[in-house]
Amino acid sequence: MSAQLHAARLMLRRGRGIGDLLPILAFAASTGVLAMVLGGLGAFMTRAAAVGDGGGSAAGASGGDDMLAFLMICALIATALLVPSAMSLGASAARLSLSRRERQLAAVRLVGGTRGQVGLVAVLDVLVQALIGSVIGLGLHVAVIPLLMRLDFAIAPFRFGELLLPWWGYPALLAGAALMAVASGAFGLIGVSISPLGVARQSRTVRMSILRMVVWVVLLVAFIVASKLLSYIPGLDAAVGIAIMLTLMALVVWSVNLVGPFLVWVVARMTAAIAPTPALLVGARRLAADPRAGWRAVSGIAFGLIIAGMLTLISSLSIDSGDEAGRAMGHALATGGYLTLAITSVLAAVSTGVTQTARLLEQGEVLRAQHVAGATVAQLHRARFAEIGIPLSLAGIVAAISALVLILPVMSGVGDPLIGLALYITAAAAALGLVAASVAVSGPLVGRLARTQG
């Protein structure tokens, strides 16, 4: 490593503040959740395999083969949706890690560092943070297992060892987190020009195609139609029917990330055009300028709300179905639903906190200028809440529509979904509140940046 790189390393090691701690916290949450989710999935799969091998006792007194298989499918779906959210949080952490270093990176360029050297130092810096955070996350994963063992899935409680990953899973997870951090760090440097005079970002006018909306609506309609018509197709194998429905379900959930940024863009532009308050004007314009970033902050919670909504609504139907097996299944699904919602809430809250902090650090100069020109710190705060409030509201609406459509096939069954709906709305409100609270956590930073003397 050259002398310049040594100098760069020394410069980057200085200082410890919220900007340094948050990426570590985010990597910890990301890796911890990944380990917990994969460990849980592994536990369900082990149980299912044991039942298949004739070890039926593991399913517990009230659990049967079908129920365990169904729970495993639910766990698989929840895992498939949680993993991208956790990985997205890791990518956000890498971006934050970069943005808090920008001034120092520019200084490294000033003392003679080349673009490649500075990029390498930046990525290595992200890597170190990712490894520290991931080790902490794995520790948290192990620490949380006793709590997970107490969850009631209407089968015999999971043992400590069942919820652990296999030994090779931990180094694999660390390697994966490191790889993702390096990739995100390198990707984050695209479009960022680090010169000796400072850091500049390429900005462009964003346009969103209405095709995003069309695809989402078409998929929703296709799912409804398929759920009504598949059973009438003569000679269709049940397994094929289930596969078609699961594929459509996955596409509907996937398309939420397609329609989300479009809706944010449309609503933000409309809001900005008529915003009666300065906070709403600034918040809406920021969203209109970068709707993908606005949606990214809430996409995790949207996924969580869909899955939790489906599981809790289905569980309310099962609980009310009258037979014991149905009630047991209902409890298990409700537990899974709320667990999914809790995990996604934590992910979304940390993600929002990280994203907001990264944006604040990027906007430090402008915040200072606005405050000098007469904007109060309270007004700067309100603009941030408007910036998160619009996508958060849209995430709630899109998730509710998606969840309702996805449970349509079982809505015609017995039971009253109102209790489940009420519980779900309460839990969703709490989850959305948690995300909003995470915006408030970065509040002191606004005041500090605004009042900093330039």
Place this chain on the structure above:
Amino acid sequence: MSTTAQTAPPSPLPAEHPSRWSSGPGAVLETRGLRHSYGDRSATTLALDGVDLAIAPAESLAIMGPSGCGKTTLLHILGGVLRPTSGSVLHLGRDLAGRSDAECTRLRRSSFGFVFQDGQLLPELTALENVVLPRMLGGARRSAATADARSWLDRLGLQGMHDRRPGQLSGGQAQRVAIARALAGRPSVVFADEPTGALDQSTGRAVLDVLTAACHDAGASLVMVTHDPAIAASCERTIAMRDGRIAQEFTREGSELARGMGAVREGAWA
């Protein structure tokens, strides 16, 4: 330090009384014995060391000096951004020291305008919205603020560019938007910190002409920090600072108004 009202034409003062000539009862801004230091007891840096200054309504004043002489600190204290360690700043006769942080923020919004070196426009807002925003922050209705903002942008030669974002404007155009933003609230004083520092010479000259003319037309005083004597010459009066003190004062025509302790040679700060 006491001040003396000065109604007669200015005349050079003894070296131990720099800038006393300019104090006056009609001043829009006035400082008395202004001192400011940074750091703590173990390591203190004295940025301002007894500055007495008065700025008349609609007057344009340039503050010059080498790096670290205290000119930006003085600008921030005059603008109510920073509180002095001692001494007072009077805006229309009322001391800023007696105002809360919230009151100072309101004052900056309603009575002062700011033009920064690199504009500091909100990149996501259009040119029009950047000008409208401070008025809305002050409680004005958007429709009224928009009408005013359009008028200011047109006056500054930005017709047809109202809906462009700062990234779609040249440096000079963006700085004109910043000037419109500073003046749209009809401030009594506009503070400009190296307003042409990020522009090439010809664009900087054009922006400077727009700034001084617009302030003059609006009846606003202009306080501009610069290290460039050619830029300072566009103001009616220039004070040269050194080691936290006003060292010299000049009129636009170049005649020396006062020479104080630690006076600098002409061009020493350039």
